[in-house]
Amino acid sequence: MEFLAQNLLNGVSIGSFYALVALGYTMVYGVLRLINFAHGDLFMWGAFLGYTALTAISAAGLSPGPWVFVPVLPGVMIVLALAGVLLERTAYRPLRSAGRLPPLISALGAAFILQALARNLYGASYKTYPSSVSLPGGVRILGDVTMGTTQIVAVLAALLLMSALHVFVHRTRVGTAMRAVSLDHDTARLMGIPVDRVIAGVFLIGPALGGAAGMLVALRYGSFDFTLGWTFGLKAFIAAIVGGIGNIPGAMLGGLILGVVESLGAGYISPQWKDLIAYVLLALILIARPGGLLGERCAERV
């Protein structure tokens, strides 16, 4: 029972990070119908930029404590938001009317560039955040089921960002415009919505959330390298599809489901096969319900 509870808790905690990254994939897919393969690598850059900032703070003679996240996390989010917009302008916008294959290739190319940059600038070795930035202690939740303080804060931060996004998308004019663009570009344009700027806005928000997730994941797992975007990013992407790509609540649901299923699989079957579970889940979902759990039902062509 406690074993189950502990695994469920771990699953929710990993799942909330999957969800945070999945949001970036799903929002871009929603407005552009494009699988933004570079998103996972922007997320990975979030972890690396955080690493740079923490190293710089240490080098400046300050001892990095948990407080550093207060300035660094928003800073990383801003840098990645700008990177996301730059990516959209250079690699995706010129291909807006080129059909679906060229932007896909372009996205893969951008992912290659971001990975090569990280590998060459930081080296191929594993990086770790200094342990002093973690909050000490843990909380006993139920019997022997515990959760580290850092972990709790990271999960809460992820949930907070997701709620903020939800409010933004459903309660503001820009959010409404985003939903309109994702339904139909032409009609949205006829209604006076600046489609290009809305799409740029999506590329502002998605990578910002991804970058925050990158730092939080690096903090939670301790170490990471330049393949993080690929290994973790692909899983997050799977989460987006499981929930129904293009659907924001779907991405959150998919992330949580994937995290829980994976964590239960690791606990009850074998940690070795953990990764397989995600892919099998994806294959089953796509075969049985191609639109995802909350997505449109779209087995056939558009």
Next chain:
Amino acid sequence: MNLRRGFSRFLGPGGNPARALPRYFGPLGIVLLCLLPLPLDNYLRAVLWQLGIYVLLGLSLHIIVGYAGMFQLGHAAFYAIGAYTVGILNLRAGWPILLALPVGAGLAGICGYIVCRPILHLRGDYLAIVTIAFGEIVRILLVNDAGGWTGGANGLSGIARPAIGGFVFRTNLEHFYFVLVFVLLGIAAVRRLEDSRLGRAWMYVREDEAAAEAMGIDTVRVKSLAFFLGSVGAGLAGGLYASRVSVISPDLARFQESVTIFCIVVLGGCGSIPGVVVGTLAMVALPELMRVVRDWRDGFLGLSMILMMIFRPDGLWPRRRSGLGT
């Protein structure tokens, strides 16, 4: 002519570019290819062999992506299946390579057929995603030593070299000729397929599936045949790879490998056989010869992919269009 057009027009309608070339071009080309490695050093001969493998992979994926228009981003899985089948049959059962090769290719084909059946109805990018997932599943199975046969993360080593009678293929030059035979056979086969009833059905399905269906084409059968034949080609390439390198690892099924093969087809010019060769030169030979900047190889690759898509979306050697269309 607008450079930026939709996917179906991107692939272009039928028409055989090889027809435009004089008749002696084929035999002359073969002779030149046979002479090509002779003045080169051992390293360049090995590069040529590698190019041969990738041309085979490109040709096989070309059937699925170029003709049938399905986004297959897990092709390396079948490459790995072919390589491991040959490796396991050779190491465990002592089969000679020449006997194991067709079995490896066949098994890859059967796997391709089984995998594609439940996913054929999926739309472009969804299909791409499931194939990515399948590639990863194969890689994880190999890493985790499924059934105790694959040797885990270290892979298999000590696979024998191919031998005909008493002659064993050992040097890079001999292996190049061995692969060249399969490449030429592959090109001939794909060209024959292109003009066949099946090839025309593929292109019809690619251009408009509903219309093809209405004209009486069994789209499920036609598409699964594309998957089957493409996977056979990949399995064959895998077997050839295993028998030359003799050490294989789960890295064969990496996503990067699938992307490389996919880009060979797309960058070369979807739907043209010379395009596959040009694409291979761009994706494999160029990075190989740029070893000086090896660390930035992937970065350059990525940059050229983006620039290609923006400035030359039809590929380096696009398929020539017949009078109809555009």
